[in-house]
Amino acid sequence: MIQAKNLAKRFGNQLVFQNVNFTINDGDFLSLIGPNGSGKTTLVKIIMGLEKKSGGELLVDYKQVIGYVPQFRNIDIDYPLNIEQFVRLNLKFTLSRKKRRQDNELIKTILEKTGLSKLKDRPLGLASGGEKQKAYLAQALLNEPKVLILDESTASLDVEVKMQLMDLVKELNEKENLTVIFITHDYDLTKKYTHRALFFKDQTLKEVDVSDVSEDMFDMGG
Amino acid sequence: MFAYEFMREAFIASTFIAITAGLVGVFVVSRNMSFLSHTLSEIGFAGASFGILIGISPLAGMILFTLISSIAVGSLSTESSRREASISAISSLFIGLGILFLSLSSESSSYATNILFGSIVGISSKEVNQLMILALFVIFVFIIFYKPLSFDSFDHIGARAAGLKTRLLSIAFLVTLALSVSIGAQIVGSLLVFVLLTLPGATAKYLVHSVPKLIMVSVGLSLAGVWLGLYLAFVTNWPVTFFISAFEVIAYFLGLSYKNWKLNH
Numbered sequence: 001m002i003q004a005k006n007l008a009k010r011f012g013n014q015l016v017f018q019n020v021n022f023t024i025n026d027g028d029f030l031s032l033i034g035p036n037g038s039g040k041t042t043l044v045k046i047i048m049g050l051e052k053k054s055g056g057e058l059l060v061d062y063k064q065v066i067g068y069v070p071q072f073r074n075i076d077i078d079y080p081l082n083i084e085q086f087v088r089l090n091l092k093f094t095l096s097r098k099k100r101r102q103d104n105e106l107i108k109t110i111l112e113k114t115g116l117s118k119l120k121d122r123p124l125g126l127a128s129g130g131e132k133q134k135a136y137l138a139q140a141l142l143n144e145p146k147v148l149i150l151d152e153s154t155a156s157l158d159v160e161v162k163m164q165l166m167d168l169v170k171e172l173n174e175k176e177n178l179t180v181i182f183i184t185h186d187y188d189l190t191k192k193y194t195h196r197a198l199f200f201k202d203q204t205l206k207e208v209d210v211s212d213v214s215e216d217m218f219d220m221g222g
Numbered sequence: 223m224f225a226y227e228f229m230r231e232a233f234i235a236s237t238f239i240a241i242t243a244g245l246v247g248v249f250v251v252s253r254n255m256s257f258l259s260h261t262l263s264e265i266g267f268a269g270a271s272f273g274i275l276i277g278i279s280p281l282a283g284m285i286l287f288t289l290i291s292s293i294a295v296g297s298l299s300t301e302s303s304r305r306e307a308s309i310s311a312i313s314s315l316f317i318g319l320g321i322l323f324l325s326l327s328s329e330s331s332s333y334a335t336n337i338l339f340g341s342i343v344g345i346s347s348k349e350v351n352q353l354m355i356l357a358l359f360v361i362f363v364f365i366i367f368y369k370p371l372s373f374d375s376f377d378h379i380g381a382r383a384a385g386l387k388t389r390l391l392s393i394a395f396l397v398t399l400a401l402s403v404s405i406g407a408q409i410v411g412s413l414l415v416f417v418l419l420t421l422p423g424a425t426a427k428y429l430v431h432s433v434p435k436l437i438m439v440s441v442g443l444s445l446a447g448v449w450l451g452l453y454l455a456f457v458t459n460w461p462v463t464f465f466i467s468a469f470e471v472i473a474y475f476l477g478l479s480y481k482n483w484k485l486n487h
């Protein structure tokens with residue numbers, strides 16, 4: 001469970017949001033929507049402990065594993081690791097033979113699930129946008145998180161790849177009760193996959209019914 | 223060449239130095255710190271001169287200066303530590319200081335040449351022991367931090383997202399970098415130590431695609447350069463540093479061409 005009470009965030013004088021209240025329950029599949037610059041990334045960074053809140057309260061159980069796929073990443077064409085190596089970065093160091101065998105199994109499973117088995121030797125720097133997103137997702141899912149935060153992970157992907165990724169996330173949500181926080185500008189995906197929607201408007205966050213989500217909520221006018 | 227005691231000593235010391243440089247170099251490159259390692263070697267020059275001035279060894283002076291500055295850098299945020307203009311301003315200051323310390327000290331100018339250009343041949347066995355201990359310490363730190371340091375170096379954002387203590391890792395890394403600069407300067411000199419600390423790692427990046435392989439190739443290239451350099455210097459009487467930098471630069475461009483060739487095939 002993740003709970004916010006009167007959460008506020010400022011950068012210097014600039015208010016990003018205030019009076020933010022919500023409760024995210026285990027197994028929720030939730031979309032976080034709002035126009036550019038409304039504070040979506042900032043909010044999840046605060047949840048991840050990567051950014052400080054300016055006021056209010058936030059309750060997060062940090063003992064649970066939280067998988068986070070950030071919006072931006074510095075992977076250039078010269079990036080030296082291949083896809084499997086990149087995913088492996090998220091493994092803990094171990095000397096135990098048994099643990100290493102289990103880790104190899106984990107890697108194999110996650111590469112299969114994300115459809116990367118055939119691409120595992122491809123240098124990540126040369127992978128396509130969709131392949132990169134799959135690798136990021138695979139890395140975040142490696143440690144079997146209880147909560148998964150996706151920050152626009154499906155932007156710039158073609159419809160088919162989008163659906164593949166979302167179907168995988170949906171399956172984990174249904175079978176393993178994975179909590180999903182999905183930041184998106186995609187109207188169709190919000191309608192199709194998410195059960196709850198939190199919507200940034202007028203520097204605060206409101207819950208709306210997914211059936212009431214409208215296309216203009218993703219734009220500046222929202 | 224191993225018939226000579228001084229060559230044996232030189233060989234042992236440079237082997238340890240090359241291993242640490244190759245190892246650290248992989249992470250210098252992946253953390254985009256080539257520029258910083260260059261600056262640290264200039265700071266190291268000032269430190270060595272300072273050591274001579276106050277009568278401690280140049281190595282101790284170098285370690286003192288590079289450690290303090292690397293920890294100072296580590297406590298700044300990563301963005302500001304990489305601002306290149308301010309870094310090069312700082313390094314000019316330290317070169318100036320180094321020259322000042324040397325001129326204030328009574329030692330002959332051959333000391334300056336040794337610090338700037340290296341002087342591995344003629345190293346004493348006590349110094350060899352010191353270098354070995356420092357090198358082993360660096361390797362030990364890497365073994366301990368291997369996994370989280372790889373994560374942070376190759377995917378900083380992901381590592382932060384996974385809750386790693388990236389600030390601590392950064393400082394641990396900078397300490398090993400400072401030590402590597404200081405010991406590496408004993409063989410190639412502070413002017414060119416960044417050759418050993420950046421080129422093998424950068425070349426490896428063009429050739430292989432996993433962290434262990436990057437380390438192996440980088441250490442291999444660093445060792446090959448140092449061994450070959452010592453041998454050729456022994457045969458020709460030309461400076462070791464020349465052969466090492468020539469070897470690493472050629473390897474770098476071969477690696478780059480290989481990568482471009484592979485991209486087009």
Ligand SMILES: Nc1ncnc2c1ncn2[C@@H]1O[C@H](COP(=O)(O)OP(=O)(O)OP(=O)(O)O)[C@@H](O)[C@H]1O
Binds near residue numbers: 016038
């Ligand atoms: N480190 C920072 N320092 C100062 N201002 C910041 C910082 N990070 C974000 N901001 C500001 O906070 C506001 C919210 O940014 P945020 O990245 O959370 O928006 P977002 O909703 O994720 O937008 P997008 O849909 O474009 O990703 C913006 O006005 C941004 O300029």
Ligand SMILES: [Mg+2]
Binds near residue numbers: 040041042071151
């Ligand atoms: Mg954002």
